[in-house]
Amino acid sequence: MNDSSINDTRKAELLSTTVEHIDIRExxxxxxxxxxxxMSFTSRDLARATRIYNQMLEDKDCTIFLVIAGSTSAGGCMDLYAELIRSNMVDCVVATGATIVDMDFFEGLGHKHYQALEIPDDDTLRSLYIDRIYDTYxxxxxxxxxxxxxxxxxxxxxxxxxxxxxxxREMGKYLVEHGKKDNSLVKLAYEHDVPIFCPAFVDSSAGFGLVxxxxxxxxxxxxxxxIDAIADFRELTDIKIASGDSGLLMVGGGVPKNFIQDTVVCAEILGHEGVAVHKYAVQITVADVRDGACSSSTLQEAASWGKVNTGIEQMVFAEAGSVMPLLASDAWHRQNGGKDREARRWAKLFDKKA
Incomplete structure (x- = not known):
């Protein structure tokens, strides 16, 4: 057996167990x-965060923004996020390019993420053309x-x-025509007129293809x-101005979190004095507050910037992959699978302007 065959065999061994995404309906x-x-501690925080998300869903005037940073999609939450779109439980998505391109669009093309059953030397992984996200390949x-x-x-x-x-949206259209996975967030967002924004879009596999x-x-x-980043900010602010009341369901933080929160300030700069701060906000994160960041500030701190309401917010300091399935399943069952909620279809806002 030559070196190429040995490498192919070893690679197949390491990529033998696919990540199975959780189904919140089950x-x-x-x-x-x-x-x-x-209970107390993080358990009670999660329960309160879940109640707030249910409040968002029951508020007939509330537009819900799903904000995703980190690698929970690769780790098994991909179908969870897709289900929230299919069930009309989120109205707009703001995410990292990796979440949308490297993870969801990637699987939409028919590819998979794999469980790392062992963690060999990363130089070995590199020689086999295997990329690692913690314990996922x-x-x-x-x-x-x-x-x-x-x-x-x-x-x-x-x-x-x-x-x-x-x-x-063009990516979603491509998946409708050529995709190999029905349960893709990008594809479902296209079909349900749910706009997706990636404020740092080229910080992903998209960047290589666009370069x-x-x-x-x-x-x-x-x-x-x-890619016009200014248009991103303008369009997302347009949605905030048109939406009235809004709620944030945030997984992780960083650029997507700051981007959606800044729409309130941007609306004010544009002369829209009556635009309300985000009425509801939930953030699930493991980031620390002591360095002044916490993935761009705690929700209480964001209130000082005029971005969120201090009354209906909850920080949950937990690894999102372990708590989002509970939050989302609770809401899906409590809200009858989103059947009673009116679709916002914010993507059509821009069709009118085209």
Whole structure:
């Protein structure tokens, strides 16, 4: 057996067990959340956060923003987020490029994430073209297929600036036509007119494909499409202005969290004095507050900036993959699978302006 065959065999061994994404419909977390509400510490925090999310869903005037940072999608929460869109339990998504491209769009193309049953030396993983997220593996060759698919989508578009929302909508359209997974957040968002924003879009596999697009076009002396980050901020602020009351369900923090919170301030700068701060806010994070960050401040601290309401907010200091399934399952069952909630379809706001 030659070295290539040995490597192929070893790679197949390491990529033998796929991550199975949790299905919040298969279990009813309401009794667990109710019991946790009678406890203390993080259990009670989670129960209160879940009650706040249910309040958002029951508030007929509330637009709900799902904000995702970190790697929970790769770790098994991907179908959870997709179900929230399918069940009309979120109205807009703000996320990292990795969440949307490297994880969801990647699986939409038919690729998988894998459980690391052992953690070999990372140099060995590199030699086998395996990327590691803690105890989860991705096949780098499959990820490059994602890069080149992004490149093909970019090559098919008119040469102009696009908000990340516009480009991700094109990705959703691509998955409708060519995808291999029905339960994709990007695909479902396209079908349900739920806009997705990635304020740092090129910090992902999309970046490689878009750079190649730009370089190839420049070599030909032709124009190219580009991602307009200012349009991202403007469009997301447009939704906040039009939505009235709003609620934030935030997993992690960082740029997506700060981006959605800043829409309130941006609306004020644009002269819309009556735009309310975010009425509800939940953040699940393991970040620490002592360095002044906590993935861009605690919710109480954000109130001093005029971004959120101090009355209906809850920080939950926990690893999101272990608590989001409980929160989401409780809400899904308590809200009849979202059947009684009116769809906002905020993506149509921009169709009218086109």
């Amino acid at each position: 279990f009813d977390a309401r009794p667990i959340i109710d019991s946790m509400g009678k 991705i096949d780098e060759e499959q990820l490059q297929d994602c890069d080149f698919t992004i490149n093909r989508i970019a090559n098919s578009l008119e040469h102009r600036g696009y908000s990340s929302r516009e480009f991700i 190649k697009h730009q370089v190839d076009q420049m070599k030909k002396g032709e124009g190219y499409m580009m």
